[in-house]
Amino acid sequence: MERHRFTYESASVELVEQEAGHYYLHTLWANMTGFGHGSELMRRVCLWADNNHHIIALSVQCFGPIDRPDNAALEAFYERYGFLRMQDSVRPPYRLIRFPSRKIQAP
Numbered sequence: 001m002e003r004h005r006f007t008y009e010s011a012s013v014e015l016v017e018q019e020a021g022h023y024y025l026h027t028l029w030a031n032m033t034g035f036g037h038g039s040e041l042m043r044r045v046c047l048w049a050d051n052n053h054h055i056i057a058l059s060v061q062c063f064g065p066i067d068r069p070d071n072a073a074l075e076a077f078y079e080r081y082g083f084l085r086m087q088d089s090v091r092p093p094y095r096l097i098r099f100p101s102r103k104i105q106a107p
Helices: 037-052 071-079
Strands: 003-006 011-019 020-030 055-060 094-098
Touching: 003 037, 011 037, 020 037, 037 055, 037 071, 055 071, 071 094
Parallel strands: 020 055
Antiparallel strands: 003 011, 011 020, 055 094
């Protein structure tokens, strides 16, 4: 099982390979919010996935301090990077998936 860890400033994330070319995004975290660290990190992760033709899946689950985004805000964040809610995901935690080469919207 291959793992890739990405960091940018105060943000970090780990991708775990589930099967060839399919990765699970495990816990995107930014110690400092509101500075764009998580956004830039996701842009870099998506560029890596596109360049390597990888699919990324994740589960949207809010945790941490009360001032952190809720599930709807987190889902909207990931949608900016081309993630789509999987059809069978009707209750939180919502499962999202991203296929390679989807257009990344500006934050």
